[in-house]
Amino acid sequence: MKKLVSIVRVDESGIEAAVRKAIDLAGGLKEIITADSRVLVKPNLCWPGPSGTGSITDYRVTEAVTKIVLELGPKSVIIGEGSSAGWDFDSSHSTEEAFRVSGTADVARRLGVELRNLNRDTFEEVTLSEPYVMKKVRIARTAFESDVIISVPVLKTHLRTLVTLSLKNMKGVMPGAEKRKTHRLGLDKAIADLNSVVKPSYVVVDALAGMQGLWEYPQDRFELGLIMAGADPIAVDTAGTCLMGFDATQVMHLQYFAARQGTKADLSQVAVVGESVEANKQSLRSGFDVFKGRYPGVYIVEGESVCTGCIGELLGALQAVKKFGHDHVLTDLTVILGTPSPNEIAARAKTVVLGKCAKNVARFGTYVKGCPPMSDDMIRAICGVSSFDGDSVVASRNQDRQRRWQETRFLLKH
Ligand code: SF4
Secondary structure, X not given: OOEEEEEEEOOOOOXXXXXXXXXXXXXXXXXXXXXXXXXXXXXXXXXXXXXXXXOOOOHHHHHHHHHHHHHOXXXXXXXXXXXXXXXXXXXXXXXXXXXXXXXXXXXXXXXXXXXXXXXXXXXXXXXXXXXXOOOEEEEEHHHHOOOEEEEEOEOEEEOXXXXXXXXXXXXXXXXXXXXXXXXXXXXXXXXXXXXXXXXXXXXEEEEEEEEOOOOOOOOOEEEEEEXXXXXXXXXXXXXXXXXXXXOHHHOHHHHHHHHHOOOOOOHHHXXXXXXXXXXXXXXXXXXXXXXXXXXXXXXXXXOEOOOHHHHHHHHHHHHHHHHHXXXXXXXXXXXEEOEXXXXXXXXXXXXXXXXXXXXXXXXXXXXXXXXXXXXXXXXXXXXXXXXXXXXXXXXXXXXXXXXXXXXXXXXXXX
């Protein structure tokens, strides 16, 4: 039987009305939430970004979903998230900042609901009987003990997994170190394993605005003005993938998880109600497409097993060099990462080799150790092969970050 997914356009009635309509059209929550239910509402607050940027779940969608859940009188409701790998580590920013900056902390206060930082939860270790890559997975106890998990992702592309929707959103229930491990093991298979343990019970997608390409604001932000809902995460993610203009066969975690569930991630298996996918389809650009256009002078040799750890740090480093360095640094530059075979590599003058995975080809250029290497070290190496002062780029980048954080804190206080 086809799985139901609703797509609703936000009109003058507002976001809450659109969320209500989307949930109603997709079968409602009454069958799922009872008086005994402990409910976790899980937005995507991967970093401390403001609502409306398209990079995190808009607080207005989280608020509408939480209100609808509360009206059903469950035993308990928690809004929970653990921001990206690295957040909440000593000296990093925290999930609490993501709650505050996004407006989600105010939602919890207004509705009298507990807000929980899942990165600081206690954890339950679960053993998987037939894993793809993760024999054991640690899960925040809050998620583990919830009877109902409502995944509320924002619709956007992703540099490593092509898209990020409800299945990838579940990464927030893992501790930070475990999140990093998924990158090493293979993100798509790890997401499939994770969802075998904590699958969302229902999905409401914030498709008001999203991000494509390299998630640079504002140029990579796009507007859709839609809300999606459905009880089957595979069906919702399939429809969301198609809305972005990609084919579900390109999204490997969706394919792996569907295979595990004995089903298919295929739009022909989805009954879409409300707006149609075809009429609202975008042609979004993947991270690598945008990357190649913005950095035409950088040649990437990307071997197998390369993960978001190295890619994310590299992008941060290249953005800093572009902003605070000199054009000649990013001309005829070769970057090697992952585990390429030495036969794939031609010796070039300006080459940097990044990360533990690429250690066996370190001889081809300036090697930067780490897993992932620090982006400051990448900046120094990239500038160094062009005889440019990398320390000055690092200093300018750090000053700029400091200034932007002071501005953000000022805006939060006033
Ligand atoms: S070295 Fe880089 S690509 Fe390899 S696992 Fe570490 S972060 Fe990922």
